[in-house]
Amino acid sequence: MRIALVLEYDGSRYCGWQSQSQSCSIQDALETALSAIAKEKIRTITAGRTDSGVHALYQVVHFDTLVQRPLNAWMRGTNALLPNDIAILWATEVSDQFHARYSALERRYRYLLLNQSIRPGIHHNKVGWYHVPLALEKMQLASNALIGEHDFSSFRAAECQARSPVRTITHLSITRHGNLFVFELSANGFLQHMVRNIVGCLIYVGKGKYSPEWIGELLKSCNRSYAAPTFSPAGLYLISVKYDRIWGMPEFSEIPFF
DSSP: OEEEEEEEEOOTTSSOSSOOTTOOSHHHHHHHHHHHHHTSOOOEEESOOOOTTOEEEEEEEEEEOSOOOOHHIIIIIHHHHSOTTEEEEEEEEEOTTOOTTTTEEEEEEEEEEEESSSOOSTTTTTSEEEOSOOOHHHHHHHHGGGSEEEEOGGGSOTTOOOSOOEEEEEEEEEEEETTEEEEEEEESOOOTTHHHHHHHHHHHHHTTSSOTHHHHHHHHHTOGGGSOOOOOSTTEEEEEEEEOGGGOOOOOOOOOOO
């Protein structure tokens, strides 16, 4: 039997999604709780391996088990055993053909960037922060070069294990709400640190270090060493994973935090 879950988490105190020998990951916490409910070892597969400090509002996982439990047990029962900063929002039994990662058509990330001279307090670890004023229009213009299918080698981490650097960005928007910039990106997949590297490079354009045309030149160079440093994970959220309707996965309903 295959079970699919939708969960949310605050990644601030975790070493990312993927299981680590130190048992410091979100996967470690989730599998420990699920295994206690199943009374057998549970291994999970996820739609996206978020990095250390990155959050999720809509993360999808699946696991296989021979144990029969009510869906309520997989959800409420597991939540009772999870840390307070991880919660299962939804659970269902799915076909053995469903795969949380390989069945996903699109993933959407949101980056929240506070742009003011003083660092955040109450939103510490929930937003990125940059102290120099940024030009919205310049960043919007620069971002157009990234939409479509490209080799994103200039925006991938050196340790990225993806077989191909080619990805297709279907949506990239930047909006401003007071002193909060909101970056939203949708793609068929993302390379390691890709979103944070894109945000960091757009910030270079926004503060005037480079012209908007630089992003297109950087993209064509396929050279990570020319790009900005990887930006903070604090403001990054996985907010949606899209599947074909045949799998019966729920639509993501946004809840504004700010």
